[in-house]
Amino acid sequence: MKKILFLAMVALMVAVLAACGSDTEETEEGTAGAEQQTITFGVTPWTSTVPPTKIAGLILQDMGYEVVETNADAGSVYTGLSRGDLDVFMDAWVPMHQNYLDKYEGDIESTSVSYPEAETGWTVPTYMEDINSLEDLEGREGEFDNEFYGIEAGAGATIESDEIIEAYGFDMTQVSSSEGGMLAQAQKLMAQEEPVIFYGWRPHTMFNKFDLKVLTNEEGFFETSSVEVITNTELKDNAPEAYEFLSNWSISLDDVEEMIVKIEEGGEPEEVAQEWIDNNQDKVDEMTGE
Template identity: 60%
Template sequence: MRKIVLSVMMASILVFMFGCGSGEEQASSSNGESDNQSNEQSPEDSENKDQTITFGVTPWTSTVPPTEIAALILEDMGYTVEQTKADVGGVFMGLSRGDLDVFMDSWFPMHQKYMDKFGDKLDDTAVSYPEAKTGWVVPAYMEDINSIEDLKGKEDMFNNKMYGIEKGASATKESNELIKAYGLDIKQVNSSEGGMMAQATRQIKQEKPVLFFGWRPHTMFNKYDLKILSNEKGFFETSSVHVVTNSKLQERAPEAYEFLSNWSISIDDVEEMIVKIENEDMDPKKVAQEWIDNHQDKVNKMMGK
């Protein structure tokens, strides 16, 4: 009888122990699943992360209108948009590293060196507008100066100075190469776009000789009667302005990439908007929205509608 009782007691203990162990294993399995779920991003969270589009913005007036228009359209498409200011070298570096997604104001062939340097990390996505002229500029009242060749022997008219933009710009390097190629007794004086224009404006208002770097689109051609000097050595070829993106944007945000790949705008429209922002002190976003409202058919086409 004792043996029977002992056997029953041992069986009960074993059943109890098996039941506890099984319960702990199930609880552990359940808790593990819960932990894994809490550590994983939901599809919605992942999508929201990929919805942020970051623009690189150079300190050029020509960069602002296209950037603001594209930003407003992308926001309307449901993206979050950020803007990061940097010089052009910093913008291309940011694009290559993935810190930036889009640059709306890349000038070709001037910026081709960055495409060559960073290779397949960048994507030449669209032509914003073709035939943007750049080069050394003088006021139209300087009737005897029409080409770079005309400057030779007359450098002292300009106090042997040519005013340029920031030192890191591709145009600055090309201007220095031009000076060397033509053997000009001229020194390039570099500053910001605003600083350069302040120097030029002072001279123009007094109808004095002045030599500086110019490009379209820019308000300088609306404010003053200017001419871009021709040259026989091929410096400052007519440029086309492109949209450049990080090469991973197409996969990460395909709808945004599709819109940007269809992007185009006229140089006259950009220049008109620059005038409103710079001369009339209008808010850039308001100017951009006005353009969108007046060009809805074009916007729809860029969005693939």
């Protein structure tokens, strides 16, 4: 009888251990196959970055992901993407940002195009009727107090603007600032109809609020940009559903500009983004594959 009880106890222990082993294997397999649940966006201090980021974030939340935003300048965003600290950047300007794509090749990739043919470059008010190209500035730098107003240091536009100054031999200094600081200075001078030259781009409300023109040039600077979504190369495997959605992403320049205006007029960014989603559900379904 004792022998039978002993054998029964041994059998029970073996069964328990086997069950524990099975649970461990299932847990390990489940962990190995788990999908990344948090998507981190890099957000530059540009008004054009906000609407696409908010829309994509809300859609990903509806898909079951947690969304985190990290504010940084462009250079830091690309560095974060390359290290895997960030997953997505919704506002890459190509070819302006091509240097970053080349630098971090293999760690980041262009996943989709938000909208093509975004205009960008050195900009003046239209009341400067005889300044229509960069070539028209030669010898007239003093009219602008020898200053060109740009955005933050490290941005692709800032780097290219320095290249323009060097290529043309302009007697000018680039004054780097935030987007808001640059526009405040430009607006102050435009209010007096004084000469001013600064960095402009669409989509942006500056073209809605002021009569502006982007200067042409014969050297190929500031080509028309394609605005693209950049992801780190691990996202495709770590969060395939999120990656698939982002690979189908697109939005019109006019829609982005309209949302920027609403936000600048006091609209909450999330509410403006949700309004776009509600009004474009067919497009959202197409991007999410539903």
